[in-house]
Amino acid sequence: MYKTKTLREKIRLFMIILIPILITQVSMYAMNFFDTIMSGRAGAADLAGVAIGSSLWVPVQMAVVGILMAMSPIVAQLTGANEEEKIPFTVQQGIYVSIGLGVVVTLIGTFLIDPILGLMDLEDRVQHVAKYYIITIGLGMIPHFIYNLLRSYIDGLGHTRISMAIILISLPLNIVFNYIFIFGKLGLPAFGGIGAGIASGLTFLVNLILSILIVHYVRPFRGHKIFHKFVKPSLKEWFSQLRLGLPIGFSIFFEVSIFSAVTFMLSVYSTNTIAAHQAAINFASFLYMIPLSIAMSLTIAVGFEIGAKRIQDAKTYSYMGIISGVIIAFLAGGIIYLLDDQVAHLYSDHQEVIELTKHFLYYAIFFQFADAVGAPVQGILRGYKDVNITFWMSLVSYWLIGLPSGWLFANYTNLDAFGYWLGLIVGLSAGAITLFGRMYYLQNKLAKQM
Known part of the structure; x- marks a missing residue:
């Protein structure tokens, strides 16, 4: 990161930060994308099982990754304020936090997997795949969390191309692992959808190893000597990071978990409906990586300028x-509208699943416009370290407005399963509007103070 003077310089720097983050996020989500597509080729039950497993795993891992994302604005503001000497201590404490969160999630998951799956009316094969998909992907959970902490540190310094390089190396490996474990190659049995969990767990480990090597040996990171000598854990620093990270993590959790809640509610419908819902939500989430990448870039840029007290910048x-x-929302909506049939065929060759997927995709077009505002504004507010209000806004918008609206549409209109998707649109739109209002208020307040 560096100071910019003109709009042109800002656009150039923003694109330098954004493009690697975008490639990284798309590639990271491509792992889930290929898990879903390749599992679908193993059978509808495997696709539905991965859908249920993902709906449990993704909100939890996104929440923890959200907590660890606090490292980006912390590092960005320290850099902007010329206090880089504090970074090594901060990152080391963040590594301790990521390990601790991994242990807590593992313990909770051990006791809750069976009871949660037992509440759902699933076919035996679907439930079996869902359970062991979660268990196998969970084996790589702690490496995944440490990697994301290191990635947030790297990105906070503005070196987003490093994260891009790591994921571009590991993504092809993930596809190969999927092929081996899902379909049973190299003398191994065909694990079906469970194999996708094994593949992802191994890929998380690869990501961690690559990130440690880069931070330890590559400039400018090696100058911070993160892995040379670890300091003792500091509860004060843990709480400081968690005060910023927990609201970020739970805000992301509320947004992501509402999709999982919809998946649970759809469990009363047929396996084909669940499979079609998962296929459509998987593709819509794939497109969501674009506004999410914009949000992460804004956190770095805004955090750097706030650290330097350049409010107008x-x-x-x-x-x-x-x-x-x-602008991206218009492009994404057009892609969904024009290529709905091609997208549906990516996930299944079953005609009913294809038709249902296309119907769900039409609703996904409207997601794009709510996310186009909501996601970037969340990134902006993180850059300001204004996270507590957004936590409550997310809770109300997604869970007290969006989900109840979806239930009403599904049960009291002829929309059936599609009613839940209409409720998602309502919740995401409410969140975007309220978050934008908070950003506008905060910026005016800071301008008056300065």
Whole structure:
């Protein structure tokens, strides 16, 4: 990161940060994308099982990754304030936090997997795949969390191309692992959807090894000497990071978990409906990586400018990011509308699943516009370290407005399963509007103070 003076310089720096993050996020989600597609080729039950397993795993891992994302604005603001000497201590404490969170999630998951799956009316094969998909992917959970902490540190310094390089190395390996474990190659049995969990767990380990090597040996990271000598754990620093990270993590959890809640509610429908829902939500989430990447870039840029007390520059980056998100939403909506049939065929060759997937995709078009504003604004607010209010806004918008609306549409109109998707649109739109209002208020408040 560096100081910019003109709008042109800001756009150039923003794109330098954004493009590697975008490639990284798309590639990371491509792992789940290929898990879903390749599991679907193993059978509808495997696809549905991975759908249920993902709906449990993804919200939890996204929540923890969200907590660890606090490292990006912390590092960005320390860099902007010329206090880089504090970074090694901060990152080491963050590694301790990531390990601790991994242990806590593992213990909780051990006791809750069976009871949660038992509450759902699933076919035996679907439940079996879902359970062991979660268990196998969970074996790579702690490496995944440590990697994301290191990635947030790397990105916070503005070196987003490093994260891109790591994921571009590991993604092809993930596809190979999927092929081996899902379909049973190299003398191994065909694990079906469970094999996708094994493949992802191994890929998480590869990501961690690559990130440690880079941080330890490559400039400018090796100058911080993160892995040379570890300091003792500091509860004060843990709480400081968690105060910022927990609201971020839970805000992401509320947004992501509402999709999982919809998947649970759809469990009363047929396996084909569940499979079609998962296929459509998987593709829509794939496109969501674009506004999410914009949000992560904004956190770094805004955090750097706020650390340097350049309030107007932070505001310029903010609106630059929102406008970018809206433009992308039009493009993403057009892709879904024009290529719905091709997208549906990616996930299944079963005609009923294809038709249901196409119907779900039409609703996904409207997701894009809510996310175009909501996701970038969340990234902006993280850059300001304003996270507590957004936590409550996310809770109300997604769970007290979106989900109940979906239930009403599904049960009291003829929309059936599609009613839940209409409720998602309502919740995401409510979140985008309230978050934008918070950003506008905060920026005006800071401008008056300065």
